[in-house]
Amino acid sequence: MNSFINTFTVGNIHIVGIPVVQNVFNQFDQFGLMVGLPRFTGEKIESYKTRLLDVYTNRANAAYRGLINGITRELGLQLFSPIRIYPIKSGDNFVAENPVIIFKGPYIELWRDLENNILEMEIDRFDINGDAYLIKDMVNFINTRSIYFRVSMESNPYDRSICILNQTNIRTVENEVVPQSEIFTLKFPDEYGGAIISSSISFNDSIIFKTLVPNINSIINDGDYFIDVVTGNVTTLNTPSPNTTISYNWIDYGFKPVASPVIIHDIESPNFRRKMFQQILGDDGIYRDGMPTEFGAEIVNELLSLYPLLNGP
Amino acid sequence: MGTKAQITQKLLNEYPEWSDIRTDEQSLGAQFINTIGNKLEDLHEQLKTLGLNYYPTTANKKDIDVVYQMQLPLTKTFEIVNTDPNNPIYNPPTVSGLTNTSWENVVIASGNDIESFWYDQVPSRLECISYPINNIILDDASTNIYSGIVSMIEANSPLVTTSGIDVDYPQGQLWLEMYNGEQYLNITDQGQATRGMVTIKGTTKKGQADSESIIFIHNEIQRTTKEWSNIETIFINDIITDQAKLRVIQHRFGKTQTPQLPPETDFTNLTVSPFSKEDIDLFWDVGVNDLGRPILQLLTWQVDDIKSRVGGLLGTQLIRAFELLDTNLLNISTPIDIAVEPFSNRLWVADSNNLYIYTNEQTLPNMRVLNKKNFDSMSVIEPSTYHLSFGDSIQLSYIIRRPISDVDKHRVYVKDPNGITYSVLNGAMVLTDPSNAWVYGSPDDRNLRASDIFSLTIRGDWIWSLDILYSNGASETDQRIISVDSKVALASFTLSDYVSGSTIEGIDFDSDQNLWILINTSGTRTKLKVIPHYDVMLIDYDKKILIFREQYSQIRVL
Numbered sequence: 001m002n003s004f005i006n007t008f009t010v011g012n013i014h015i016v017g018i019p020v021v022q023n024v025f026n027q028f029d030q031f032g033l034m035v036g037l038p039r040f041t042g043e044k045i046e047s048y049k050t051r052l053l054d055v056y057t058n059r060a061n062a063a064y065r066g067l068i069n070g071i072t073r074e075l076g077l078q079l080f081s082p083i084r085i086y087p088i089k090s091g092d093n094f095v096a097e098n099p100v101i102i103f104k105g106p107y108i109e110l111w112r113d114l115e116n117n118i119l120e121m122e123i124d125r126f127d128i129n130g131d132a133y134l135i136k137d138m139v140n141f142i143n144t145r146s147i148y149f150r151v152s153m154e155s156n157p158y159d160r161s162i163c164i165l166n167q168t169n170i171r172t173v174e175n176e177v178v179p180q181s182e183i184f185t186l187k188f189p190d191e192y193g194g195a196i197i198s199s200s201i202s203f204n205d206s207i208i209f210k211t212l213v214p215n216i217n218s219i220i221n222d223g224d225y226f227i228d229v230v231t232g233n234v235t236t237l238n239t240p241s242p243n244t245t246i247s248y249n250w251i252d253y254g255f256k257p258v259a260s261p262v263i264i265h266d267i268e269s270p271n272f273r274r275k276m277f278q279q280i281l282g283d284d285g286i287y288r289d290g291m292p293t294e295f296g297a298e299i300v301n302e303l304l305s306l307y308p309l310l311n312g313p
Numbered sequence: 314m315g316t317k318a319q320i321t322q323k324l325l326n327e328y329p330e331w332s333d334i335r336t337d338e339q340s341l342g343a344q345f346i347n348t349i350g351n352k353l354e355d356l357h358e359q360l361k362t363l364g365l366n367y368y369p370t371t372a373n374k375k376d377i378d379v380v381y382q383m384q385l386p387l388t389k390t391f392e393i394v395n396t397d398p399n400n401p402i403y404n405p406p407t408v409s410g411l412t413n414t415s416w417e418n419v420v421i422a423s424g425n426d427i428e429s430f431w432y433d434q435v436p437s438r439l440e441c442i443s444y445p446i447n448n449i450i451l452d453d454a455s456t457n458i459y460s461g462i463v464s465m466i467e468a469n470s471p472l473v474t475t476s477g478i479d480v481d482y483p484q485g486q487l488w489l490e491m492y493n494g495e496q497y498l499n500i501t502d503q504g505q506a507t508r509g510m511v512t513i514k515g516t517t518k519k520g521q522a523d524s525e526s527i528i529f530i531h532n533e534i535q536r537t538t539k540e541w542s543n544i545e546t547i548f549i550n551d552i553i554t555d556q557a558k559l560r561v562i563q564h565r566f567g568k569t570q571t572p573q574l575p576p577e578t579d580f581t582n583l584t585v586s587p588f589s590k591e592d593i594d595l596f597w598d599v600g601v602n603d604l605g606r607p608i609l610q611l612l613t614w615q616v617d618d619i620k621s622r623v624g625g626l627l628g629t630q631l632i633r634a635f636e637l638l639d640t641n642l643l644n645i646s647t648p649i650d651i652a653v654e655p656f657s658n659r660l661w662v663a664d665s666n667n668l669y670i671y672t673n674e675q676t677l678p679n680m681r682v683l684n685k686k687n688f689d690s691m692s693v694i695e696p697s698t699y700h701l702s703f704g705d706s707i708q709l710s711y712i713i714r715r716p717i718s719d720v721d722k723h724r725v726y727v728k729d730p731n732g733i734t735y736s737v738l739n740g741a742m743v744l745t746d747p748s749n750a751w752v753y754g755s756p757d758d759r760n761l762r763a764s765d766i767f768s769l770t771i772r773g774d775w776i777w778s779l780d781i782l783y784s785n786g787a788s789e790t791d792q793r794i795i796s797v798d799s800k801v802a803l804a805s806f807t808l809s810d811y812v813s814g815s816t817i818e819g820i821d822f823d824s825d826q827n828l829w830i831l832i833n834t835s836g837t838r839t840k841l842k843v844i845p846h847y848d849v850m851l852i853d854y855d856k857k858i859l860i861f862r863e864q865y866s867q868i869r870v871l
Binding site: 014015016017018019020021022023024026027028031042043044045046048049052053054057081192 | 366367369370372373374375376377378379380381382383384385386389476519520521825859860861864865866867868869870871
């Protein structure tokens, strides 16, 4: 609080003090009451307004992403996009068959072909002594080691790479309405483009869209159709009927994963258990949890210390 | 001096068009209604602010939010300067606050209330942060428009960009200006009504893909409601002809574009003309008058009827002009740009090296000097205007409205703002006593004498008087005040105190209510974000608390 030093000068008293910040309630505090987001002491409208509008954009709830959104906002932190990660192309097509990136707990999985379970590499982003602890190290690691993926740095090189939330570069489109035309284009790509995963395509009309043929010249029989996975151009033999819709997944070439300074681990996830317990190879070829690791023991001890509080004496 | 409330005319328009109360602001009725108008306007402005404050995107972002308090020792006594112990008037202590660099003198808010502490306070110093300008487009004369984002004609719609156009910091609401369009509302051959529409698709400041459509009814400039950080596609639809042009602009800097950007709208923008009941837009602009004096201009549409404007009659007319003076009562240099500060009554005007703050008040002269006027006079002076700027010409006609009696004699004289009385004889102001200025005889028509045209070159109020003696022995006097208007800056700031070797080319308030300055440093344009600082305090004399707007690391009280 205030500290006073009263110094006597000739003829008058000279007071020295430090002012204390005080919020004045205004219309933005009123919005804050409505959305349950109080203003910090000394927070000015400019920053508070940003947090208030964020309530509608990044919803908070009890699921993984909701917790991240809520905690990030309430602590006055911000979501950011540190990198863009994309599969390498040769011409219009990806070099890898089905290049998928998955951020999954302590590990990053780079898949050459997710369909057929061909993993290019798994990167440990948890270990402080590992190759990808910081975002800049992870970028460097992927760019020097990966044959199928490249990363470009956008911001925050010195944040931990585990700040990047669990997510993948697969985007899902559900029930896109199909026009009544034998040739039409799907709306999937954003500014960078991408490629549709052929195996994920499903129409609600399985008569006109019966067989996906490998090229446009193979459309011969009723129900044959062809999709150019890069351009999204669709060609059918028969005109689609009204209310036909298509659902599909596509790989985003402009994938910019979202990151937050708030890191949430799921101790139930198999990937995180690998960090908590020594993995023992069973006779059936499956790894199982063994003794806790040093880190795992710390977490177990901490959880045990909460036990009596939660369940009574 | 008083202020004419914009809402007064709205009240007066309840009277018939031929009545003096409606058309003559110096009539007794108009003066009386204006006192109510001023209060009503205050209320209206507060209601408008409240309305805007309902939504986070439109709310006042410069409202009072954080203050800094310092408790003085309870033993501190303040000097009392009056002798009434029940209503003591205190002498405020001398206070200075330590900022990063220096000790600033902190003054008490003029009324020691929130209004004067926060809302009416002018900045005591500024801080400028420089930002580069990447958004540049060409105008119709192939000159750069800085902070312009897109320029296109409807024939080239939709404009599709490969990876979008990034909007410079601060990515906010943008201005869309349509011009060269001939018709915006139309009925197609199929009988469908169409409206001119511009649709933007892109990424908002929050990083979400979004789109926004804005309807145009005639050539005009409008602000988007969304805040954009990247624009990917722009559609222009249903405007005739397809040569109609769109400009997307971040800041309305300067007045040098071809065609020039429209003048800025008044923030409260509530006015009507004496001849209509429709609301009509009010604009602020700067320029020079015929004598080359810098002036602030208040403009409105030439026609009241919105249907005529939709038809393309979009000319503007000057309602008032104020000569611009700096804080030393000297003319400012040629004004370059004006910015209307939102949620306030302040206007910022820039010349090439200075910023000035003025109020937007429409001043009225002190009408108590009309002490000899017969408000029901049959013979009147009819001036072409009550308000002009330095050196402008005014025409005065002298009319007998109801010639029920012959005129024996009449005289006209005028008192200039310095108090010198001239007689008006044969179209000239003559320095002779009005007792020598009588003109005898009755006129042939309703004109008492030929109209006079004078150019007035002294600032202030000129009081025109007409004395008339009728053959039936009745006499009457009409008086009118002609004001040579000027405004004195509330504060001024010099650019060279912040940046050296640069000139100002434009100023603008963005959608976050921050002031920006476009500067030219030997050919390179950058923009400065202006952060105002207010070294002002409130004093709670009872509880011995000082309240500040600025964050000082230390306070000294003497």
